[in-house]
Amino acid sequence: MADADDGQGPRVLDRKRDATRYRVLVEIAARQPAVSQGEVAEAIGVTSQAVSDYVRDLVESGFVDKGGRGRYEVTKEGVDWLISQTDSLEAFVERVSSEIVGSVDLDAAVAAGSIAEGDRVGLVMRDGVLHATPAGDASGAAATAVAVTAAEAGEAVGVTDFEGVVDYETGRVTVLQVHPVTEGETVGPPIDEPADEVNVVAIAGTEAYALATRSGLNPDVRFGTVDAVAEAALLGLDVLLVAVTDEVPRHTGRLREEGVPHEVLDTDGE
Numbered sequence: 723m724a725d726a727d728d729g730q731g732p733r734v735l736d737r738k739r740d741a742t743r744y745r746v747l748v749e750i751a752a753r754q755p756a757v758s759q760g761e762v763a764e765a766i767g768v769t770s771q772a773v774s775d776y777v778r779d780l781v782e783s784g785f786v787d788k789g790g791r792g793r794y795e796v797t798k799e800g801v802d803w804l805i806s807q808t809d810s811l812e813a814f815v816e817r818v819s820s821e822i823v824g825s826v827d828l829d830a831a832v833a834a835g836s837i838a839e840g841d842r843v844g845l846v847m848r849d850g851v852l853h854a855t856p857a858g859d860a861s862g863a864a865a866t867a868v869a870v871t872a873a874e875a876g877e878a879v880g881v882t883d884f885e886g887v888v889d890y891e892t893g894r895v896t897v898l899q900v901h902p903v904t905e906g907e908t909v910g911p912p913i914d915e916p917a918d919e920v921n922v923v924a925i926a927g928t929e930a931y932a933l934a935t936r937s938g939l940n941p942d943v944r945f946g947t948v949d950a951v952a953e954a955a956l957l958g959l960d961v962l963l964v965a966v967t968d969e970v971p972r973h974t975g976r977l978r979e980e981g982v983p984h985e986v987l988d989t990d991g992e
Contacts, residue, residue, distance in 0.1 A: 742768060744807050746776040750786060751796045751804065758792065828882045833873040835859065841869045843881065847890040849921065850957035854879050864889035893921065893955040895977055895984035897963045899970050900930045913937035913964065913989065921959035924951050926973065927966030933989065934964045948976050955982040 749762040759777065763770045777794065780786040785800030796804070831854040837843055844855035844863030854869065865886035873879035898913060913933060924943035925931050934941055939962075943950045947963065951973060954961050965973060970986060977984045 742766065742772075743776055743779070744804070746773060747780060747785060747796065747800060747804055750777070750780070750794050751801070754795045755789065755793045757794045827884070828870065828880055829867075829884075830878050831867075831881050833875055833877050833879045835875050837869050837873050837879050839869055839872045842866050843869050843879075845881070845884075845886075845888050847888050847958050850954060850959045852888065854881055890958040892982055893957070893959040893961060895951060895955050895961045895963055895973075895982055896920070897965060897970060897973065897984060897986040898989055899965055899967045899986060900927065900933050900989055902927070902929055902966050902968060913939060919960070920962040922951075922954045922961045924954075924961060924963045925965070926963065926969040929966050930964040930969075939964070948972050952976045952980050952982060955984075956980060 745766045746762060749765055750757050753761070759773045760770050763773045766773075777786065777788075780800065781788050781794075783799075785797055785803055787795045787797055789795065829852065831843075831845065831852040833856075834846075834853045835856040837854060837856055841857040843857060843866060844859060845865040845867055846853050846855060846863065854867070854873075855863065863886070865884065865888045867881035867885070868883040870880040870882055922942045923934065923939050924947045925934050925941045926947045931941070931944065941964075943954075947965070947969075951961050951963050955977070963973060974984065974986060
C-alpha cells in the first residue's frame with residue numbers, strides 16, 4: 723500500500739533510514755541479479771556494512787530475494803513498494819515545483835533607468851524585450867515586480883514577486899512566398915514591402931535570401947526561422963517572412979499552433 727502523503731511530504735523522506743532503504747532497493751533493482759554491495763555503498767555514500775544491513779532487512783521484509791553469493795533480485799512486493807514511494811515522491815516534487823518554486827520565479831529585464839535592489843518596478847515590453855521602469859515611473863503600470871539586484875539604465879536587472887500582466891499585443895506575421903527555381907518560374911520582382919512597417923525581417927531558403935537582398939532588405943533572421951518568427955511575434959513584434967514555398971507550411975503550422983495572426987502572399991502581391 724502506498725504511504726499517504728499528508729501534504730507535508732512522502733513518508734520515505736521522514737527518516738534518513740527510510741530514504742536510504744529506498745535508495746538501496748533502487749540500486750539493487752538497477753544492478754540485479756549480480757549486485758556488488760561495495761558499488762551500492764559507493765553510489766549512495768554509505769559504508770558497505772550499512773548496505774549489508776539494509777539488504778538483510780529488505781530480504782527479511784520480502785522485498786528482495788537472495789540467490790547465490792552476491793545475487794539478489796527485487797520481488798514483486800519490492801517493486802510495488804518502490805512504485806508507491808516513487809509516485810509519492812513525484813507528487814511531492816510537482817507540488818514543490820508549482821506551489822513553492824513557482825512562487826519565487828526569477829526573471830531578467832533591461833533597466834530603463836536607475837533601479838535599487840528591493841524597488842518595486844514597472845514592467846513593459848519594448849521591441850520584444852522586457853524592460854523594468856524605475857520605482858518612480860512604476861505607478862499605473864499594468865505589471866510590476868520587485869528588483870532583486872541593482873542596475874543602471876541599460877543593464878540587466880533580476881526581478882521577482884510579479885503582480886499583474888505585462889500589457890502588449892501579439893505581433894503579426896506577413897509571409898511572402900517565393901517559388902523555388904526548380905519550378906522553372908521567375909523568382910519575382912523586387913519586394914516593395916516597406917521594411918519600416920515591420921520589426922523583424924526573416925528569410926527561409928536560398929531563393930528567398932537572394933530576393934530579399936536584391937530588394938535591399940537586411941534579414942534579421944536567417945536560421946531557425948520556424949521558432950524565431952513565432953517567438954518574435956509572441957513578444958509583440960511584427961515580422962516579414964520571405965520564404966520559399968516549400969518552407970511556408972512549416973511556418974504557418976507553427977503560427978497556427980501559437981495563435982499568431984498571419985497572412986500569406988505571393989511575391990507578385992496576390
